[in-house]
Amino acid sequence: MxxxxxxxxxxxxxxxxxxxxxxxxxxxxxxxxxxxxxxxEAKHREALQSALQNGARLLIATAFDRDHAIDYVIASVPDALKALKVDQTDRDRIGTLLQPHVLSQKLAARPAVQIISSPGAGGGGGAKPVMR
Known part of the structure; x- marks a missing residue:
């Protein structure tokens, strides 16, 4: 059974x-x-960010103009642009992605300003910016 x-x-x-x-x-x-x-996707994002950063450096440090920096990004990471659905013919969009990197490069290139305390008139202390 x-x-x-x-x-x-x-x-x-x-x-x-x-x-x-x-x-x-x-x-x-x-x-x-x-x-x-x-x-x-993370690797593509990193590659795109690196190309944008390098394009911004070229724009600031050389005679590159915005169009050359955008061309650099397109030529450097075409696969990342495609994977992240950024149209390579949309130069305005790539320029918009490039802009924060350009601004950060410009800020990084500015000389540092340090606030130090120095005696002012009448013996009182005051603070003034000093370039270092």
């Missing part, structure tokens, strides 16, 4: 096992896809 019951249930148990294995493989595949997709 036991053998008859086991023989009857064996195909159902096999089907359930197959479904569970397929579901497990699917879940693992999805986790791997999500992880690698996120890491690839």
């Amino acid at each position: 036991k053998q008859l019951l086991l023989d009857a249930l064996a195909p159902a148990v096999q089907e359930i096992a197959i479904v569970l294995i397929v579901a497990l493989v699917g879940a693992i595949t999805e986790l791997v896809r999500r992880y690698t997709g996120i890491s690839i």
Whole structure:
């Protein structure tokens, strides 16, 4: 009797096992896809940020104009632009992405100003900016 019951249930148990294995493989595949997709996107984002930073440096340090800096970005990271859905023909958008990097380069190039305390007239202390 036991053998008859086991023989009857064996195909159902096999089907359930197959479904569970397929579901497990699917879940693992999805986790791997999500992880690698996120890491690839991060690499593209880093590459684009680096190209924007370098384009801004070229713009500030050389005779490059805005168009040359945009050309530099497009030529440096075409795959990153495509992956991040930035249209390479939309020069205004790339210029907008470049602008904060240009501003940070300009700010970094400014001489530092330090506030120091110095005795003012009448013996009172005062603070004035001093270039260092």
